[in-house]
Amino acid sequence: MAKIGCAFGEDHRQPTKVEFQLKLRQSKPIYDAFKAIRGSPDWENLSDARKRVVELKLKEAVLYGVSLEDSKRERFNEIEQELEKLAQKFEENILDAKKNFEKVIKDKKEIEGLPSTTLAIAAEMAISKGYEKATADNGPWVITLDGPIYRSVLQHACNRSLREEVYRAYVTRASDGPLNNTPIIERILELRLEKAKLLGHSNYAEFSFETKTATTDKAKDLIDKLHNASWSPAIQDMEELRDFARGQGAEEANDLNHWDINFWSERLRESKYDLNEEELRPFFSLPKVMDSLFNLTKKLFDIDIEPADGMAPVWNKDVSFYKVKDSSTTPIAYFYFDPYTRPSEKRGGAWMDVVVGRSSVLSSDNNCPRLPIAQIVCNQTPPTGDKPSLMTIREFEAIFHEFGHALQHMLTKQDEGLVSGNQGIEWDAVEIPSLFMENWCYQRDTILAIARHYENGETLPEDKCLRILSARTFRAGSQLLRQLRYAGVDLELHSSYVSGGPESIYDVDQKIGKNTHPIPLLPEDRFLCSFSHIFADKYAAGYYSYQWAEVLSADAFSAFEEAGLDNDQSLKEMGYKFRETILALGGGKSPNEVFLEFRGREPTPDAFLRYNGLLPTVAA
Missing domain, CATH: 1.10.1370.40 (Neurolysin; domain 3)
Known part of the structure; x- marks a missing residue:
């Protein structure tokens, strides 16, 4: 689940919106009123829901700086404003980077294996780009990084070089040029740490867990338990996939890479369960x-x-x-x-x-x-x-x-x-x-x-x-490990990572990836640059x-x-x-x-x- 964000350009209402929310959450009269309710003789007569409202609003006020001294509260508010702008820019860069990638294909041999549904979408995309005579059967076809097309290419395209090109483009979205999200990520992490310390926490994860049912230790314990349950099955998944590809005479069988996994997994699933x-x-x-x-x-x-x-x-x-x-x-x-x-x-x-x-x-x-x-x-x-x-x-x-x-x-x-x-x-x-x-x-x-x-x-x-x-x-073990990568790198970046230290954000991701991917991540993998859940949504230290x-x-x-x-x-x-x-x-x-x-x-x-x-x- 995620909140809807602004798709194009800067929303000039955002600073005003954030300013209003901060004034509301940092209102001393409202905070004191909720404290008075909690301390009143009628407290025990309130419904559970009303008690929850009071407790939640008091906690929210503290987490939004109501108790900070004037200078610190002013800095806190500056951080909130900047974080809001950075999150919006992060999302816009991803959308623009996705729009910037398109591959026009005119040779039918290059799209062998792609299903008719995908070809129809790719042909309609071509028409929108000016190829008025494009058809699903004869092309031309425009391949994009949009979800339905990207997933279909990775699963079904027999053209290995096409799969590689699309995969590399996908995992490096918004990672270079004017759309590079790397400095935005660094700045977000830096500001979140400063914000957490202003409120007396040692890191942002500690701050984030104030609004969770779990604790940092319990979350890490769950990740460890699920990792232990899924690692051996994932290794077996990989060996089974290599054996299957080898049995199909695939040249890449002994050197399967990330752009091969979904393709051969789909072929194996079709073979194993007779499902297409x-x-x-x-x-x-x-x-x-x-x-x-x-x-x-x-x-x-x-x-x-x-x-x-x-x-x-x-x-x-x-x-x-x-x-x-x-x-x-x-x-x-x-x-x-x-x-x-x-x-x-x-x-x-x-x-x-x-x-x-x-x-x-x-x-x-x-x-x-x-x-x-x-x-x-x-x-x-x-x-x-x-x-x-x-x-x-x-x-x-x-x-x-x-x-x-x-x-x-x-x-x-x-x-x-x-x-x-x-x-x-x-x-x-x-x-x-x-x-x-x-x-x-x-x-x-x-x-x-x-x-x-x-x-x-x-x-x-x-x-x-x-x-x-x-x-x-x-391949349930492999799928779970993929999610544990995201959860692990999220907690690591928000609990231990220090901007400007010996490790980069990508070093952290590579380290986590070694424990969650039987095939090492590509050195140039920049998935973090499109990890909207934690950099443009509410899942920071909560994936x-x-x-x-x-x-x-x-x-x-x-x-x-x-x-x-x-x-x-x-x-x-x-x-x-x-x-x-x-x-x-x-x-x-x-x-x-x-x-x-x-x-x-x-x-x-x-x-x-x-x-x-x-x-x-x-x-x-």
Whole structure:
């Protein structure tokens, strides 16, 4: 999940916005008022939600410098302003660097292996660049670093030199020339450390963990445990991949590099499970995915979702608007859905963001609370010609993920706006509902409900469904290690790294990479220059949150397994319990309390490791 940022140019309102937020958070009268509430005789009579609001606002005020002396507070504010500008520039540089890369291909031999869906997108891109007669069959084709094209080239292009060129361009985005993010990263880290020390912390990670449920030690401990569980499987993955490529007569089999991994992994997956991701696309059309998602949420949470186009203005013709109703048929929330990639104006990835939150204070009629509105933004493969958006498993998983975030925002029952939905929830717990929803993507009934051919309505054969489920753990150790690289380098940069010291930021990344990648990172790898999560979003010293939340979400999903996934009544009861705790309570209670209320015990990593095939087998 990420916040939407400014795509083009400098937003001249940002300094004013930041100044206002700082004045609000550093307001002595407001701070003293909250302290007075906490110290009043009526404190114990307040609801849990109101107590949480007071405690959170007091902590926020301290973390934003309310207690600093005038000169130090002035410096703190200067740092905040500069960090905001740097984050915005960081994101703009990535977008501009992505736009700057395009490779025109006219020889059909060079794009051998690329699926028709990718060729159609590449041809449409060519048309937009002035090649008016471009077609998917005959080209020319314009290859970009936009997500759907980049991933497809790495997975399917037989042309190894094309894969290498695109991969190198991708991992060095925004790392040279006027778009170089390296000095921006150095400055961000320098300012964050100064900010943390102003507030009495030894490093930025220590500051960041003030707003987490975990501690630095617990986060590192989790990373170590998951690393130990995934390293040997990842080494086995690599050996299996080399053996397979060798068996296919590949010249590069003994020297596989990063631009070969996805290509040969896809060939191995096709061979091992008899699955071709591109051949599956026709069974996963966006309209069918959305219908099935809405039916699942009806089954689990007793809500109805209906189109509400025309009720609210939209920013693009492809954006839809929906209303959410409960069993009483009364609207309880609304959401926008912006599904398709738009390379020239929309940053990559997928996210849910808040338009407005549920709040009794901000109600317009003083009788009912203001209803929440969410926006869900993805970068799915767009429709081409007369075909709807045809999706990969990963793409429909992304929709389920972001919809999980939206459900927590929309199904909250908290009327205190500051802790409704996902507001007031510690950052390492906000991914629980999103990752929980991903688990439903790998259930037989969910897949069979979705997977119908967009042309003739044919249902995906049962055996292919079962093979999709079996393939879930394919290269799971390697995939987890990739995430642990990001989490590890994030914590290292924000806890131990010193700008101007003997190690560069890339030395740190290379060091972490040696422990998370069976193939060493390229010496010129500059992934950090596009690591928006920690340099332009809220995941600084918090990227581990994905793994932390994965453990909790898997444990939560296992409660549904225990209830019986084929028992509709049990699912309904468990869904009600999940809705009334994880989704309804928002930030009104600490996430640890909420999880305990739902699960009845502390979380364990067993379900997460089991779902990923990483639990060690015990000999009989």
